């Protein structure tokens with residue numbers, strides 16, 4: 149079933165585009181979400197602004213690192229479908245990383261390449277330049293923009309901007325990038341003739357955008373305290389992290405070089421200086437001060453995120469669970485099916501009686517739709533090599549498990565390999581394959597070693613070598629294809645450490661069976677809505693994982709069970725998954 153190394157058999161297809169699906173105008177969308185008055189609150193000149201250091205939207209030239217960037221891209225796409233005036237401000241990174249694998253006599257070698265990215269190839273228009281002050285010099289940033297329906301992407305960039313997350317998280321270059329996005333991006337907005345109706349800060353790396361606004365108001369004659377109140381009322385801080393203490397700090401000396409020179413108002417400078425403790429500052433501490441509106445990314449996360457303001461009070465976060473842009477991540481056949489069954493409306497919100505409509509889905513429907521999905525996956529696998537540089541084709545009659553996510557410790561990609569004999573037994577018994585997909589962060593030697601151990605294990609075992617495949621350079625294309633073409637997805641983060649997660653949403657909407665620990669956004673619903681991994685110790689969780697994998701594999705061989713599980717998942721999670729629901733939640737909270 150494996151083909152020899154050679155030319156990929158098909159060219160890379162872009163992700164699904166976004167047909168506006170007969171949306172007449174913005175009022176219809178606002179009416180659908182019961183927000184009639186928004187027509188006046190957000191306009192093309194006073195848009196919803198969304199600030200993010202990371203955007204994962206390769207169609208528009210920007211590769212992200214993970215969920216934070218995927219969320220930003222999906223939020224914009226959902227706004228575009230609803231015709232909401234929405235501006236996303238982010239850096240355009242002139243270079244991006246790619247991960248590769250090679251097998252040598254010493255085992256597997258993981259290496260990263262850095263490739264230039266040219267914004268002119270992605271349809272951006274150059275507007276003008278803006279200047280910021282950094283380290284005793286003037287840095288000149290290009291402002292570029294791209295209009296997409298009612299939305300725009302505005303970027304700041306320059307040839308030395310570097311890559312996403314390059315350098316230490318508390319280092320000078322990171323601070324430079326964050327200051328460039330905040331102060332440069334705020335000037336870019338003005339250059340484009342825009343005033344923000346609201347500023348949503350996607351994590352604290354975007355703090356400087358709100359600071360730039362405060363400084364503008366305070367230096368243009370508004371009373372300082374009024375300027376603080378005004379900025380606070382119009383700023384939403386969206387937190388994705390659990391523990392404040394884990395955040396990197398910047399020093400006063402760094403702020404003297406990169407931040408203070410960009411401030412015009414002495415009162416703002418004084419206000420910011422006072423926020424330092426022992427010569428250091430955490431951006432979350434000041435972001436909490438500057439944003440009265442604060443959200444967490446799932447019900448569980450909003451409840452357990454442990455953040456305190458500078459006075460020592462615990463911060464309350466409003467739960468707005470992440471969603472995904474369904475037409476981007478779902479197979480076109482399944483989108484069409486869900487629309488025709490009137491399970492999703494034209495805004496991709498579940499209809500009022502979607503639960504009854506889901507009852508009419510049959511196992512035959514599911515099997516037919518997944519068969520189409522498998523073909524789509526195979527067309528992607530035809531140009532995405534595995535760890536041996538070969539191109540796979542997963543046969544139609546084989547069952548497919550997948551684990552696709554960033555290779556970070558808490559997501560535990562090695563867990564299903566804890567007892568190789570159990571794994572082999574399940575794969576052989578059900579004629580199943582297992583695709584493992586995920587990038588190790590550059591410099592994370594521990595995770596790189598763990599991955600190499602898995603690959604060596606697979607390499608030295610005939611059965612595993614036939615049935616387990618690793619795909620390097622995990623990206624949107626692989627994420628989407630695996631959700632569409634696999635039958636069972638494995639998600640086993642350490643409970644309490646996943647803020648929300650969205651890749652499991654892609655699996656459920658594509659009618660896959662989810663085997664998961666009860667964490668992040670999954671805990672928005674009850675643990676009997678999917679095949680949940682339980683246990684008080686890791687050993688118990690491993691036992692539970694194998695039992696669930698076996699159960700999931702059996703379900704694909706028994707129509708009644710398959711129908712039962714898939715329907716239950718859709719009933720419980722479709723409202724959570726809908727990105728439109730997420731935008732509606734944000735709009736309700738903000739306006």
Ligand SMILES: *Cc1c(COP(=O)(O)O)cnc(C)c1O
Pocket residue numbers: 213214215216218553554622623624625627628648649650651652654
């Ligand atoms: C969906 C997606 C993510 C988000 O995954 P989480 O479950 O939120 O960790 C990350 N990377 C890629 C490439 C994706 O497609």
